Amino acid sequence: MIPVGDETTQDGGEPMAIVTGAARGLGFHLADELACHGFRTVCVVRNPSDAVRLRELGHLVRPVVGDVTDVAVGRSVARNVGGGAVGLLIHNAGVGHPPRRLRELGVDDVLDSFVTHCLGPLRLTQALLPALRRSPCATVVHVSSRWGSFAAAAEDDGPGGKHYAYRIGKAAQNMMSLCLRQELAGLGIRVVAVHPGALRTAMGAPDAQDAPSTAAADLVRLLLTDPREGLPPFTARAGDPHPW
Numbered sequence: 523m524i525p526v527g528d529e530t531t532q533d534g535g536e537p538m539a540i541v542t543g544a545a546r547g548l549g550f551h552l553a554d555e556l557a558c559h560g561f562r563t564v565c566v567v568r569n570p571s572d573a574v575r576l577r578e579l580g581h582l583v584r585p586v587v588g589d590v591t592d593v594a595v596g597r598s599v600a601r602n603v604g605g606g607a608v609g610l611l612i613h614n615a616g617v618g619h620p621p622r623r624l625r626e627l628g629v630d631d632v633l634d635s636f637v638t639h640c641l642g643p644l645r646l647t648q649a650l651l652p653a654l655r656r657s658p659c660a661t662v663v664h665v666s667s668r669w670g671s672f673a674a675a676a677e678d679d680g681p682g683g684k685h686y687a688y689r690i691g692k693a694a695q696n697m698m699s700l701c702l703r704q705e706l707a708g709l710g711i712r713v714v715a716v717h718p719g720a721l722r723t724a725m726g727a728p729d730a731q732d733a734p735s736t737a738a739a740d741l742v743r744l745l746l747t748d749p750r751e752g753l754p755p756f757t758a759r760a761g762d763p764h765p766w
């Protein structure tokens with residue numbers, strides 16, 4: 523079943539997707555994968571040079587230069603969507619801050635993580651709500667992390683510095699995702715948080731095993747084939763429920 527196939531854009535009638543943080547890593551491969559599946563894909567990148575590279579993925583990929591922490595990004599993306607319907611909104615942009623002990627912790631790192639993973643995506647979803655509502659069955663995806671899970675984090679109870687900023691930002695993103703899921707279900711909009719796996723990207727751990735291209739292919743397959751009722755609120759990329 524393809525849950526996002528009926529809506530059209532003002533361009534050529536293709537279904538429309540939005541991916542943030544598409545300059546590299548998982549986001550870049552999500553953009554590529556979605557374009558291969560025929561989605562007109564609006565990609566948010568911070569640097570104009572990355573926009574040039576994304577255009578090489580083909581005519582369905584439309585880069586927008588913007589920063590998800592900037593309130594103006596919602597307007598820029600909405601302008602690119604025009605009167606079209608957004609079937610998939612993937613909040614993928616993420617930042618990793620190194621582990622810190624409390625005495626070394628910079629509050630700015632925590633704030634940056636919170637705004638990047640939670641507040642920015644929340645504002646962008648708000649700005650795109652009319653376009654999501656124009657789709658008969660839209661999905662909002664928060665690319666979260668196992669480190670946003672209280673259950674997973676509680677297992678890591680050793681001494682030493684902790685990823686305060688990343689964990690707090692991702693936990694906030696998970697709670698935001700759950701609130702949105704509960705509210706937007708009434709509008710027919712599905713909202714999920716996804717742990718994509720340990721990926722070999724700039725942010726990934728040194729022992730990460732999975733290629734971001736594989737994760738992107740799995741995730742797009744999951745989103746396009748899973749029956750709408752069947753996707754857990756917090757899911758691993760294969761579709762298994764992830765503990766909160």
Ligand SMILES: NC(=O)c1ccc[n+]([C@@H]2O[C@H](COP(=O)([O-])OP(=O)(O)OC[C@H]3O[C@@H](n4cnc5c(N)ncnc54)[C@H](OP(=O)(O)O)[C@@H]3O)[C@@H](O)[C@H]2O)c1
Nearest residue numbers: 543545546547548568589590615616667720721723725726
């Ligand atoms: N890698 C893993 O093992 C892993 C595990 C669990 C979850 N995740 C999550 O997966 C997502 C993708 O991460 P990745 O592994 O692909 O990392 P990555 O290679 O470091 O890519 C992160 C992307 O996010 C973009 N970005 C960061 N802040 C942004 C902002 N304020 N506005 C717009 N774009 C911004 C970066 O843009 P620039 O190029 O401009 O910096 C980059 O394109 C993240 O949300 C991450 O938390 C990753």
